[in-house]
Amino acid sequence: MMGIGPILAGENLSFGYPGRRVGQGVSLGVKAGEVLALLGPNGGGKTTLLKTLIGLLAPQAGRVVLEGKPLADFPVTERARRIGYVPQAHAGAFAFSVRDVVLMGRTAHQGLFASPSEADRALALAKLGELGIAHLAEQPYTMISGGERQLVLIARALAQEPRVIVLDEPTASLDFGNQGKVLRQIAELKSRGLAVLFTTHDPNHALRHADRVALLGRGALLAEGPPAEMLTVESLAALYGAAIHALHGSNASDMAFLPA
Amino acid sequence: MVARRAQAGLASGLGLAVLILALGIVLAFSVGRFPVGTGDLLTALWSRLSGHPSGLPAATEAVIFNIRGPRVLAAILCGAALAVAGAAFQGLFRNPLVSPDILGASSGAALGAVIGIFFSLGIFGIQALAFAGGLLAVALVYMIGSAIRGSDTVLVLVLTGVVIGALLGAGVGLMKYLADPYNQLPAMTFWLLGSLSGTDKHDLLPLFGPVLAGTLVLFALRWRMNVMSLPEEEARALGLSTGLIRLAIVAAATLVTAASVAAAGVIGWVGLIVPHLARFLVGPDFGRLIPTAAIMGGGYLLLIDTLARSAASVEIPLGILTAVIGTPFFILLLVRARRSWS
Numbered sequence: 395m396m397g398i399g400p401i402l403a404g405e406n407l408s409f410g411y412p413g414r415r416v417g418q419g420v421s422l423g424v425k426a427g428e429v430l431a432l433l434g435p436n437g438g439g440k441t442t443l444l445k446t447l448i449g450l451l452a453p454q455a456g457r458v459v460l461e462g463k464p465l466a467d468f469p470v471t472e473r474a475r476r477i478g479y480v481p482q483a484h485a486g487a488f489a490f491s492v493r494d495v496v497l498m499g500r501t502a503h504q505g506l507f508a509s510p511s512e513a514d515r516a517l518a519l520a521k522l523g524e525l526g527i528a529h530l531a532e533q534p535y536t537m538i539s540g541g542e543r544q545l546v547l548i549a550r551a552l553a554q555e556p557r558v559i560v561l562d563e564p565t566a567s568l569d570f571g572n573q574g575k576v577l578r579q580i581a582e583l584k585s586r587g588l589a590v591l592f593t594t595h596d597p598n599h600a601l602r603h604a605d606r607v608a609l610l611g612r613g614a615l616l617a618e619g620p621p622a623e624m625l626t627v628e629s630l631a632a633l634y635g636a637a638i639h640a641l642h643g644s645n646a647s648d649m650a651f652l653p654a
Numbered sequence: 655m656v657a658r659r660a661q662a663g664l665a666s667g668l669g670l671a672v673l674i675l676a677l678g679i680v681l682a683f684s685v686g687r688f689p690v691g692t693g694d695l696l697t698a699l700w701s702r703l704s705g706h707p708s709g710l711p712a713a714t715e716a717v718i719f720n721i722r723g724p725r726v727l728a729a730i731l732c733g734a735a736l737a738v739a740g741a742a743f744q745g746l747f748r749n750p751l752v753s754p755d756i757l758g759a760s761s762g763a764a765l766g767a768v769i770g771i772f773f774s775l776g777i778f779g780i781q782a783l784a785f786a787g788g789l790l791a792v793a794l795v796y797m798i799g800s801a802i803r804g805s806d807t808v809l810v811l812v813l814t815g816v817v818i819g820a821l822l823g824a825g826v827g828l829m830k831y832l833a834d835p836y837n838q839l840p841a842m843t844f845w846l847l848g849s850l851s852g853t854d855k856h857d858l859l860p861l862f863g864p865v866l867a868g869t870l871v872l873f874a875l876r877w878r879m880n881v882m883s884l885p886e887e888e889a890r891a892l893g894l895s896t897g898l899i900r901l902a903i904v905a906a907a908t909l910v911t912a913a914s915v916a917a918a919g920v921i922g923w924v925g926l927i928v929p930h931l932a933r934f935l936v937g938p939d940f941g942r943l944i945p946t947a948a949i950m951g952g953g954y955l956l957l958i959d960t961l962a963r964s965a966a967s968v969e970i971p972l973g974i975l976t977a978v979i980g981t982p983f984f985i986l987l988l989v990r991a992r993r994s995w996s
Contacts, residue, residue, distance in 0.1 A: 412803060450887050474893025481888055487748040488883055488938035498881050502893025507874040509941060554892070 400425050401461055401589045402447060402477065402558045408455035409439070409446040410613075415454060416442040417613025423459075424558065424589040429580060431600035431621070432593040434610035435634050440593040441562055443610060447591070448477050448560050461557075474502035478551030480561040483543035489534035492527070492546050493518055499553030514553075521549040525579060541572025548579055559583055561592035565599060577603050597651045601625050609633050625651070664942055667935030671946050675730070675953035682726045682960045688717045724855040729959040730952035731858075732850070732918045733928070735865045735910040737951025740925025741932065741943050742872050742907040745883040746900060747808055750933075754911040754925035757815040757904065761822035762791020763915035768829040768842045777852065780845075781860065781916040788912030791822055796904060800897075807886060807900075847971030848921035850959050857917055864913035869948060871906035876940035879903060883938070921955070921972045923980030928954055930987055 400423025410416035417439040424430040434440050445451045447458055449465050458465040460476060468476070478499070486495075496518040497510045504510070510518075522528045525545045530538055535546065544564055551559050561580070565573040580603055583590050594600055600607045601621045609616040609624060611633050617624050630638045630651060637654035683690040694710055698718045701708030708715065717723075739754035747756065755761065766787025770780035795818045799811035826846070833839045872879070878899050881889050889896050914921070932947035955972070958979065962970045 445887070448891060450890060470890060470895050471893040474891060477891070479888070479891035481885070481891075484885070486884070487750065488745070488933070490880065490883075490938055494880065494939060498884065498892055501877070501881050504877070506878070509877045550892075 398425075399423070399462065400459075402465075402560075402591070403459045404443070404447055404453070404456065405459060406456035407443070407446060407453050407458065409442050409451060409453055411442070411451070415613070417610070418455070420456075420610070420613075420615045422447075422608055422615065422618065424591045426557065426589050427584055427587045428606065429584050429590040429592070429604045431604035431607045432591065432610055433595075433597060433600050433607055433625075433633065434593075438611050439613040440610055444560060444562055444591070444593060448479050449473050450479075471502040474554055474556075476557050478554040478556035478559045480544075480547045480551045480559065480564060482562055482564075482566060483540055483547055485536050485543075489536045491531065492522070492533050492535050492538065493531040495535045495546055496521055496549045496553050499550035502554060518549075518553050521552045522546075524552070524582075525549050539572075541568050541575060544568060544572070544576055545579065548576070548583075552583075556588070558589040558591065561590070563593050563595065565594060565596065573599075597625050597630055601649070601651070622647070627651070664936050667932070667942070667946055668949070670935060671932070671949040671953065675949050675956070678730075678953040678956035678960070679726060682729070682956055683718070683722060685960050685964045686722065688713070688722075690714060690717055690722065694718075720855065724858055725850050725853045725959070726956060727858055728850050728853040728861060728917055729956040731861050731865050732914040732921065733924055733951040733953070733955025733958075734869070734948040735914040735951075736921065736925040736955070737928035737932070737947040738869050738872060738944055739907040739911045739914075741929035741940070741947045742879065742903055743925075744929055745879050745938075745940065746903050746907075747812060748883055748885070750930065751926070752812075753922065754907065755819070755920075755922075756812060757795045757908065758791040758819040758822060759788040759908050759911040760915055760920050760922075761819040761826070762794075763788035763912055764846055764920055765791075765822045765825045765829070767845050767916075767919070768826050768833070771838050771841050771845065772829050772833055774838075781857075785860075785864075785912050785916035788915055789908060791818060792904065792908040792912075794818060796901070844971060845919045846973075848919035848973035848976075849962070849969060849971055850918050851963065851969050853917070861913050861917045864909045868906040868908075868910035868913075869944070871902065872940075873944050875899065875902060875906075876944060879940040880938075918972065921976055923973075923976040923984075924951055924955055924958075927980050927984055927987070930984075934987075 403423030405421055407420045408415060408418040420443060432440050442451065446453050449458065460468060497514060500510055500514040519528060519531060522531055525548060527542060527545050530542060564576050568576065577599060580590055580592060604621050606619060607621045607624050608618040609629060616633060617629060627638050627640050639652045639654045641650045641652060643649065680692050683695050694714055695718060698708050698710055698715055736754055743754055743756050744750050744752045763784040766783035767780050770783040795815045799814040802810050830839060830842055833842055878894060881892055881894050882899055886896055928951040929947050932943055932950050936942040936946045958972055958975050962972050962975055
């Protein structure tokens with residue numbers, strides 16, 4: 395049953411912060427080996443929904459289900475062994491080495507007073523290697539570039555050995571080349587059978603890299619389905635409240651959107 | 655190659671810390687009205703350990719074991735406590751400019767102590783009140799901070815600490831205003847500026863117990879403390895029960911701070927500067943930072959205390975020296991290594 399149904403799903407979710415409702419009535423799930431992109435305007439509730447789905451915020455109504463069971467029933471360490479969270483990259487207050495940052499992903503697999511074992515260290519280095527950034531291992535995390543930081547945070551989430559990876563605007567504030575690197579990694583995560591959920595401001599990223607796309611506007615799910623069907627000039631214009639152009643290549647499936 | 659440099663950083667960092675402490679001990683015994691040479695010190699220590707008579711004059715042994723020894727140990731313990739607590743709070747609040755009294759431990763202890771002096775309690779009563787005052791103040795801040803929901807927990811905690819600290823400061827002011835200006839007021843002022851001049855061996859156990867217990871808890875949580883220095887939501891997403899860990903860290907760091915303040919009065923700057931220096935030497939990983947900061951803090955305060963009792967004909971309060979030395983040092987640190995903590 396678990397193989398067919400979603401690993402992580404929200405059921406009729408209302409979400410927001412104490413005293414402020416951001417969205418309601420959202421049902422959304424992601425399956426193993428599937429990439430779901432969440433698209434929506436600024437302030438539309440993407441990040442709040444994401445935080446609710448991974449248990450950082452309690453739902454105001456409805457429930458979140460992980461592996462068929464209510465997320466609320468999972469202790470915080472059990473959640474962290476199943477859901478890897480990749481926040482937007484930030485510099486951090488202290489100059490931990492890249493390897494130590496990735497090792498922090500092993501926290502949920504250790505006892506309360508434990509420090510990382512040799513096996514943890516080997517795994518962290520292996521994850522850095524998988525992302526092609528093993529050479530950064532001893533660099534201070536504060537001194538590497540924004541694109542490298544985003545890859546390090548993906549490596550950290552992989553070190554959690556999760557079944558779901560949730561990325562909050564992983565391409566925001568990255569240059570063109572680094573956006574490509576991160577998006578290729580998303581495809582790579584999918585090929586390993588992980589369920590991937592990411593938010594983005596760029597419909598083209600959803601169009602090219604997602605299996606399904608969900609459009610979230612004013613806290614409500616406007617549409618959900620295959621990107622080629624859901625992403626149209628009309629639906630995006632309605633979502634963002636702005637005119638959108640579509641460019642078509644010689645191949646029918648080659649297309650891209652531009653803000654008009 | 656880079657890896658080897660990081661390893662060397664740990665070895666040389668710890669080595670430097672131990673060197674500072676050793677230098678501090680040698681200087682502390684050899685400076686003063688009754689200087690004790692390093693040879694005599696080692697002879698006396700060896701005779702205690704082996705049980706053989708040392709052959710030293712009784713006066714020398716008395717200075718080592720009853721007068722200067724306890725003061726040296728107290729200085730090391732207080733310095734280590736303040737440095738470890740400062741490192742812990744800086745990590746917890748993700749801010750390198752935080753000191754161990756950020757949550758009101760010193761203000762609470764100060765109010766306890768001046769109340770003790772006001773009611774002419776003995777030294778033990780004053781120290782007990784100071785210790786209890788420090789713990790109570792932080793407990794109060796923590797409870798109020800936790801009761802305010804729906805916003806940034808860490809920020810609320812810091813702001814509550816500032817507000818309660820100001821209120822306790824007003825309480826200290828009131829006690830000073832009411833105190834007998836010839837007798838109690840100088841005692842209060844002296845205590846508030848920090849001093850180890852009255853230390854004897856009976857002060858050591860109430861200092862050593864809490865400092866050891868708190869430091870061990872913090873060291874046991876060293877990896878959790880690394881993760882706690884991430885933004886709250888990331889730490890939770892990585893599987894940390896942040897509320898419980900934060901409570902444990904605050905409790906342990908407050909315990910060591912309150913014990914230090916109760917023994918030596920309010921000594922600023924040590925808990926701010928020493929963690930910086932230690933982090934500069936061995937990096938931010940708490941597994942390395944806690945031992946390095948402890949050893950360095952002990953040596954640093956011991957050097958300061960030696961200066962305090964030898965630089966002038968009267969004892970200079972420790973808090974004044976740490977401020978006078980700490981301020982330019984801190985500015986130098988900012989100029990030379992602006993990113994040493996980041």
